Amino acid sequence: MWRVNLPTGQSWTEPGAYRVASGVHRIPLPLPTDGLRAVNVYLIESDAGLTCIDGGWAIPESRKRFEQALRSVGHHPRDITSFLVTHVHRDHYSQAISLRNEFGRAVVALGERERPALQSVLDADGSTEFVDRLRRCGAPALARQWAGIRMEGGRDPRKWDWPDRWFSGDFTMEVGGRTLRAVHTPGHTEGHYVFADLEAGLLFSGDHVLPTITPSVGFTAGLTAAAERRPLADFLGSLAKVRQLPDLKVLPAHGGTEQRSHERVDELMTHHDVRLGLCLQVLDAGPATAADVAADLRWTRHQHRLKDLDPFNAGLAVMETALHLYLLEARGHLERSTLDGVEVYRLATEVDGSDVRVEHDGRELGCIR
Ligand SMILES: [Zn+2]
Numbered sequence: 231m232w233r234v235n236l237p238t239g240q241s242w243t244e245p246g247a248y249r250v251a252s253g254v255h256r257i258p259l260p261l262p263t264d265g266l267r268a269v270n271v272y273l274i275e276s277d278a279g280l281t282c283i284d285g286g287w288a289i290p291e292s293r294k295r296f297e298q299a300l301r302s303v304g305h306h307p308r309d310i311t312s313f314l315v316t317h318v319h320r321d322h323y324s325q326a327i328s329l330r331n332e333f334g335r336a337v338v339a340l341g342e343r344e345r346p347a348l349q350s351v352l353d354a355d356g357s358t359e360f361v362d363r364l365r366r367c368g369a370p371a372l373a374r375q376w377a378g379i380r381m382e383g384g385r386d387p388r389k390w391d392w393p394d395r396w397f398s399g400d401f402t403m404e405v406g407g408r409t410l411r412a413v414h415t416p417g418h419t420e421g422h423y424v425f426a427d428l429e430a431g432l433l434f435s436g437d438h439v440l441p442t443i444t445p446s447v448g449f450t451a452g453l454t455a456a457a458e459r460r461p462l463a464d465f466l467g468s469l470a471k472v473r474q475l476p477d478l479k480v481l482p483a484h485g486g487t488e489q490r491s492h493e494r495v496d497e498l499m500t501h502h503d504v505r506l507g508l509c510l511q512v513l514d515a516g517p518a519t520a521a522d523v524a525a526d527l528r529w530t531r532h533q534h535r536l537k538d539l540d541p542f543n544a545g546l547a548v549m550e551t552a553l554h555l556y557l558l559e560a561r562g563h564l565e566r567s568t569l570d571g572v573e574v575y576r577l578a579t580e581v582d583g584s585d586v587r588v589e590h591d592g593r594e595l596g597c598i599r
Pocket of ligand 1: 319
């Protein structure tokens with residue numbers, strides 16, 4: 231099961247422990263949903279013990295695969311001394327907690343700004359936050375469907391519990407013989423971190439920089455009304471921060487390890503520029519809600535329409551559109567008014583719709599800033 235390279239054509243999700251650099255293995259673990267298919271845990275070996283970047287989703291199949299993969303490189307889950315968790319989402323965090331609680335050994339560390347999101351999961355208070363957001367976006371039908379989606383509660387203390395240590399700010403730490411630079415990269419979640427090993431040229435990028443999909447932004451509970459408007463601006467700022475690091479090999483939480491950080495960060499920034507331009511183009515036709523704009527855009531690589539997405543993904547799409555509109559408003563391109571609790575946007579009076587250019591040429595290329 232220990233392979234240096236994936237044979238061509240083999241999926242990145244195939245079980246195993248794959249050596250990606252000296253002393254570093256990628257271990258893909260299964261998820262119970264089919265959307266992302268798997269999550270990568272990165273194992274860093276040192277004389278001082280085993281460190282994992284992320285922990286996987288605490289389900290029995292993942293626990294089994296993790297143990298098998300670790301055995302194939304001569305280790306056991308009880309040997310893990312620390313989990314550096316990129317963010318609080320359950321596919322990254324919950325198994326770090328369950329393994330810590332099972333063996334009572336590993337120290338789990340997480341970004342401090344995940345505290346409100348984690349608190350809201352632990353409270354399992356049946357938060358209606360997303361339902362309210364969707365209503366404000368002008369998507370009452372989706373809001374009703376989301377009200378029926380059971381958000382995972384924190385009642386199971388084997389999977390949901392506090393970390394042992396909080397990260398705050400940017401800092402460097404020693405992990406075995408290597409130095410990791412921990413960089414706070416809010417956007418995907420408020421307390422997201424990436425870890426850069428500059429000497430080895432590696433970027434443990436979590437969900438901040440993913441190779442084939444654009445990470446969702448701001449999908450966490452527990453945000454204040456002000457924080458709710460900020461995630462896209464934060465995300466773009468975090469991309470700029472990572473772009474300032476040297477060009478590194480991307481070790482993402484979802485996907486293979488073939489990409490370089492500079493190229494991928496540039497692509498992600500362009501993607502959002504284009505989306506911002508497309509939003510303006512839609513609003514050039516007249517005032518609209520986030521749901522109206524989302525219905526005019528195309529979604530996923532396959533250019534789906536909003537109505538063809540399942541309710542969960544359609545809800546995410548509408549909320550992401552709202553983030554683009556918030557950012558355009560903050561930049562002075564849009565004006566917002568609220569009618570019966572629904573937010574409606576129009577082009578700011580000084581914005582001339584003819585300035586809005588989005589070149590297509592087979593693919594989306596550029597737009598106004
Ligand atoms: Zn993830």
